[in-house]
Amino acid sequence: MSEREPLLLLPGQLCTADIWAPQRGRLDRVADCRVGDLTQNETVEALAERLLTTLPWPHFSVAGHSMGGIVAMEMLRQAPHRIHRLALIATNHRAETPERQALRVPQINEARDIGIGAYAERILVPLYGAKDRPLAAADASLIVSMAESLGHAVFRRQSLALRDRPDQTDTLAAFVGPVLLLCGSADQLCPISRHTDMAQLLPQATLRVILGAGHLPSLEAPDAVTDALITWLAQPIAPRLGDSDDPA
Incomplete structure (x- = not known):
């Protein structure tokens, strides 16, 4: 080009x-x-x-x-x-399917209750890895740090956007x-x-x-x-x- x-x-x-x-x-x-x-x-x-x-x-x-x-x-x-x-x-x-839509608000509330960093570590990191192989430690750490830098309010807004897409x-x-x-x-x-x-x-x-x-x-x-x-x-x-x- x-x-x-x-x-x-x-x-x-x-x-x-x-x-x-x-x-x-x-x-x-x-x-x-x-x-x-x-x-x-x-x-x-x-x-x-x-x-x-x-x-x-x-x-x-x-x-x-x-x-x-x-x-x-x-x-x-x-x-x-x-x-x-x-x-x-x-x-x-x-x-998004109705079943998946129904999960969004409970997930938002869970992330608020335990903290966005803990939510990313406990919930997101295992889901983001391959089915039979976890993410590399550096990649898992990056997922948590990005979530913490953005915060719960961003997670809430993005979750609602995904729910209603x-x-x-x-x-x-x-x-x-x-x-x-x-x-x-x-x-x-x-x-x-x-x-x-x-x-x-x-x-x-x-x-x-x-x-x-x-x-x-x-x-x-x-x-x-x-x-x-x-x-x-x-x-x-x-x-x-x-x-x-x-x-x-």
């Missing part, structure tokens, strides 16, 4: 920019990267609108992990003409740009089946499964994730009707 592609990186729930730290060194050479803020609103729609309003780029590519992927899809729904490429990592395009099946089916779908083979929260479902909606997508990884492939297999993102960024984008009329 002669000019660096604007690239928005969106972290998962209770994750900071640190979740993308293993990728940034190499990505910054080929893309103009910034990490989006997903801490300020209680709905996915409002989070996406805030980002679209504040980003300086008329067009950009977006990569989202987990909750970040959910917000990326909502950005695509709201402003499909602005997004060149979409990368969805360990995420889910479906609305819209289904994005139609959004994905309408997108024609390059798509990367990436997941760990042992992800306990967003299994391979979610990503194969998305791949059926997106015939132009590349599906990459990281063998043995859980819910945090950017930490568990950093080089493989970076390689996949760089390849995705190099894919050409097809001209779309009205692009020439958009502000440069």
Whole structure:
């Protein structure tokens, strides 16, 4: 690429920019990267609108992990003409089921009662690891420290946003740009089946499964994730009707 592609990186729930730290060194050479803020609103729609309003780029590519992927899809729904490429990592395009929705407020209350750091250590760390292999100690420590830095109020807002998120099946089916779908083979929260479902909606997508990884492939297999993102960024984008009329 002669000019660096604007690239928005969106972290998962209770994750900071640190979740993308293993990728940034190499990505910054080929893309103009910034990490989006997903801490300020209680709905996915409002989070996406805030980002679209504040980003300086008329067009950009977006990569989202987990909750970040959910917000990326909502950005695509709201402003499909602005997004060149979409990368969805360990995420889910479906609305939350009623059974899962019912668990959100009890989880919010539990995290308040025992403390967000303890909640991250006891509940999140085991779920984020692979089914048969726990997270490395450094990765587990990072999950706890990110949760503590963001705090319970952010966990509450993000949990409510996830609970009430819209289904994005139609959004994905309408997108024609390059798509990367990436997941760990042992992800306990967003299994391979979610990503194969998305791949059926997106015939132009590349599906990459990281063998043995859980819910945090950017930490568990950093080089493989970076390689996949760089390849995705190099894919050409097809001209779309009205692009020439958009502000440069």
